[in-house]
Amino acid sequence: MVIHLMGPSKTYNLRPCERCGFKPQAGIFKTCLDCFLDGHSLYRYEYDVSYLKLVFKRSGSCSIRDCRPVNQVVETTYRLLED
Structure with a gap:
């Protein structure tokens, strides 16, 4: 899951x-991986990469910033889902 x-979509009329x-x-949802991908590929976002790697990587695929701890990310997502 x-x-x-x-965000807003043109596929709201789907079953x-x-x-x-x-x-x-539109909103924050818990879905199966197939719904999340919607026929697209899964890409892994990389954190804490060098500035040089950031410059030469595909836009939106990495950041020079550190990643938050996994437990903090999971807690935040569940809190947002409930709200």
Whole structure:
């Protein structure tokens, strides 16, 4: 399962997912990986990379900043999901 933010979309008229029950709409949701990917590939975002690597990597795929601890990220996502 994936917790993610979904912005406005043109696919709101789709039926709910048979696996997780997700019906596309804007907001923060917990969905199955198939709904999250929506036919696209999964990319891994890299943190704490060198500035040189940042300059030559695809835009939006990495950051020179440190990553937050996993438990903090999970706690924050569940809090946002509940709110």
